[in-house]
Amino acid sequence: YNTNITILKIIHEFKNIGNNIRKHGAVISKYFVDKYSLSESHAKPTDVNRVLNLQSKMIYKPARKLTENIVNPEHFSKMRVSTHTRYFSSDVSTTLSYIFDEDDEDVEKFLSMSFEDYDKREIKKNPTAYLFNAINNWIRRMKNHYYYDLADNRKIDSLKDNLKEAIKLFNEIKIGKSRATSLIGAQMTTNSMIEIIDFYKSLGITTFCPGYFTQDCLENVFSVVRSSRKLPCAKDFVYQL
Numbered sequence: 001y002n003t004n005i006t007i008l009k010i011i012h013e014f015k016n017i018g019n020n021i022r023k024h025g026a027v028i029s030k031y032f033v034d035k036y037s038l039s040e041s042h043a044k045p046t047d048v049n050r051v052l053n054l055q056s057k058m059i060y061k062p063a064r065k066l067t068e069n070i071v072n073p074e075h076f077s078k079m080r081v082s083t084h085t086r087y088f089s090s091d092v093s094t095t096l097s098y099i100f101d102e103d104d105e106d107v108e109k110f111l112s113m114s115f116e117d118y119d120k121r122e123i124k125k126n127p128t129a130y131l132f133n134a135i136n137n138w139i140r141r142m143k144n145h146y147y148y149d150l151a152d153n154r155k156i157d158s159l160k161d162n163l164k165e166a167i168k169l170f171n172e173i174k175i176g177k178s179r180a181t182s183l184i185g186a187q188m189t190t191n192s193m194i195e196i197i198d199f200y201k202s203l204g205i206t207t208f209c210p211g212y213f214t215q216d217c218l219e220n221v222f223s224v225v226r227s228s229r230k231l232p233c234a235k236d237f238v239y240q241l
Contacts, residue, residue, distance in 0.1 A: 010142050010189045010214050016182030018084035024176030038127045047128040051095050063091035088136045096129035138166040145211035150201050163190050
C-alpha cells in the first residue's frame with residue numbers, strides 16, 4: 001500500500017504554521033470567504049493583541065490562557081505545542097467573534113449593554129476568528145486520542161470530509177505574500193491520515209486512534225534511548241536502541 005510517511009510531522013507543521021501566522025498573518029481564499037460569509041480575506045495577528053488588550057481590563061477573562069508570552073514569544077524556535085494550542089484556542093476565536101469592530105477596548109460599554117441591544121448589533125464574521133477555529137479543529141482531529149469505530153461509516157466519513165476541507169484550506173491560503181512550505185507539509189500530513197484510515201479499513205481493523213500517529217511516540221523512543229547516557233555517540237545509540 002502506497003502512502004506518505006509525512007504523517008509523523010503533524011505537530012512540527014502545526015508549530016511552523018503558528019510561527020508564520022504570528023509574523024505575517026494570512027490571506028484566506030475567496031471560496032472560504034464566501035462559504036462562511038467572512039467580512040474580508042485577511043486574518044490579522046494584531047486581532048489577537050486586541051483580545052489581550054481587552055481582557056487586561058477585565059477581572060474575568062474570556063481567554064484566560066492567552067498571555068503576552070503566548071502572543072509575542074521571544075524565541076520562536078523553542079516554542080512548545082501548548083503555546084500554539086493556547087494561541088489557536090476556541091476561547092480566542094470565540095472572543096474574536098464577539099468583540100466590537102470599533103471601540104473594542106471600551107469594556108464598560110460592552111458589559112453594560114442590554115441583551116436587546118447586543119442582539120441588534122450587526123456582527124461581521126471575523127476572518128481571524130474563522131481561521132483560528134479551523135486550525136484548532138484541524139489539529140484536534142489530527143492528534144486526538146479518541147478511538148474511532150471504523151465500521152461506523154457516518155463518523156468516519158464526517159472525519160474524512162473535515163480533513164479534506166482542511167486540505168483545501170491549506171492549499172488555497174497564503175501566509176504573507178506567498179505560500180509557506182509549512183502549508184504544503186500540513187496538506188501532506190492530513191492526506192496521509194486519510195490514506196491511513198482507508199488502509200486500516202482495507203485490512204479489516206476495527207478501531208483507529210489518530211493520536212498514535214504523531215511523532216510523540218517516536219520522540220519517546222529516542223528519549224528512553226538517550227536517558228541511559230547523555231548525548232551518546234552513534235555507536236552507543238545503536239547499541240542502546
